[in-house]
Amino acid sequence: MKLNKIILDNFRNYNNLDIGFDKDIVCFTGLNGQGKTNLIEAISVLGLLNSFRTNNYSEMKKFGEDYFFISGDFVDKNDNELNIKISFSNRKKKVIFQDKKVLKFSDFWGNIPIVYLIPDESIITTGPPLERRKFVDKLLSMIDKEYFSLLKNYTKTLKQKNRILYSFKKDNKFQPEMIEVYNEQLLEYGTKIFKKRIEFLEGFDKFFKDILLFISDGLFSGDISYSSSMDLDDYQNDLKKQLSENIQTEKDRGLSIIGPHKDDLVFKINDNDLRKYGSKGQHKLFLVALKLSEIKYIKSITDEYPIFLLDDLYSEIDEKKSGKIAKILDKDIQTFITTSNSSIINQFDVNNTRIFNVTEGALTLQ
Ligand SMILES: Nc1ncnc2c1ncn2[C@@H]1O[C@H](COP(=O)(O)OP(=O)(O)OP(=O)(O)O)[C@@H](O)[C@H]1O
Ligand SMILES: [Mg+2]
Incomplete structure (x- = not known):
């Protein structure tokens, strides 16, 4: 997928921007606070119809204005042109894809695949299990509609069950048969979610191992494995057993504590747990390898490369390794890079590169 042209009206610190992209590696450089990340955010x-910075569209409106409008012209691998327009005014979002109004965002997801890597995402390797589940859930929801609806149903049922558990705790009442009804549904959705996650990991881990070895110049081997309180070889039966054994505990806690919403991924680097023993640079490289593998995985499933957005990647990565990253990106993957140090762009093929200077919401070609 390639982005050929973007229009921004009243988006963040941009008044009117109408700009075309004719290369695969696009670099936005400039001083702090000029609008580099804002551009990546718009893309x-x-x-994705979501910002990585906020769930609130009104924050993206230029200060003092009452609407924003953005539009993108994309082209897919078969040279089909795709246009999306998003506007926000009077607290209402409107999304038009191929001249038709998008009524449900989830129906649109996957049409314009995007992978981004922003500094805040260091939390994927350093943070709690929720962040790693979110990484997998977001990726799979994007490319597998069935996974998306399983997850939606699972989450909805879990919420209902939690509400009941909480009310039992509060009112000191207890009707285990009500919990059993929810558990049956959670067992069904949960087992399917688990199976899809395992299937995904098998394919993903292969890309990941190769990429981490390559970008670390053979220094770091990586491994990603699934971790759960359930027996992975007999997940369904074990989940069933643990759900029923823990009804009383869940009632006492007023919270659902058994199921794939508690599972995790374990990241290892050179056979050691990354979270416990990884250096800062190793965390960063691991994260980069995760994102590059995401790109390769999406390509393997959908036959389309996503667009890659890289915000301030290069701070903790040495030159040798960033050169390796450039090698992976140089072919076919359109990549938008923000950086205050435009010398990193020398690592890319000069014929395939465009550099823009960003100053107070305006772009000039370097
Ligand atoms: N809704 C908004 N309306 C107008 N300006 C905004 C809005 N939101 C953010 N800004 C401005 O945009 C600027 C930040 O832009 P951005 O995050 O893109 O900077 P940057 O070029 O990536 O900087 P850095 O190198 O520090 O990451 C700030 O000056 C901020 O005040
Ligand atoms: Mg920035």
């Missing part, structure tokens, strides 16, 4: 909103 991510066009593809």
Whole structure:
């Protein structure tokens, strides 16, 4: 997928921007606070309908204005042109894809695949299990509609069950048969979610191992494995057993504590747990390898490369390794890079590169 042209009206610190992209490696450089990340954000909103910075569209409106409008012209691998327009005014979002109004965002997801890597995402390797589940859930929801609906149903049922558990705790009442009804549904959805996650990991881990070895110049081997309180070889039966054994505990806690919403991924680097023993640079490289593998995985499933958005990647990565990253990106993957140090761009093929200077919401070609 390639982005050929973008229009921004009243988006963040941009008044009117109408700009075309004719290369695969696009670099936005400039001083702090000029609008580099805002641009990347706009591209991510066009593809995902969500911002990585906020759930609140009104924050993206230029200060003092009452609407914003953004539009993107994309072209897919078969040279089909795709246009998306997003506007926000009077607290209402409107999304038009191929001249048709998008009524449900989830119906649109996957049409314009985007992978981004922003500094805040270091939390994927350093943070709690929720962040790693979110990484997998977001990726799979994007490319597998069935996974998306399983997850939606699972989450909805879990919420209902939690509400009941909480009310039992509060009112000191207890009707285990009500919990059993929810548990049956959670067992069904939960087992399917687990199976899809395992199937995903098998394919993903292969890409990941190769990429981490490559970008670390053979220094770091990586491994990703699934971790759960359930027996992975007999997940369904074990989940069933643990759900029923823990009804009383869950009632006492007023919270659902058994199921794939508690599972995790374990990241290892050179056979050691990354979270416990990884250096800062190793965390960063691991994260980069996760994102590059995401790109390769999406390509393997959908036959389309996503667009890659890289915000301030290069701070903790040495030159040798960033050169390796450039080698992976140089072919076919359109990549938008923000950086205050435009010398990193020398690592890319000069014929395939465009550099823009960003100053107070305006772009000039370097
Ligand atoms: N809704 C908005 N309306 C107008 N300006 C905004 C809005 N939101 C953010 N800004 C401005 O945009 C600027 C930040 O832009 P951005 O995050 O893109 O900077 P940057 O170029 O990536 O900087 P850095 O190098 O520090 O990451 C700030 O000056 C901020 O005040
Ligand atoms: Mg920035």
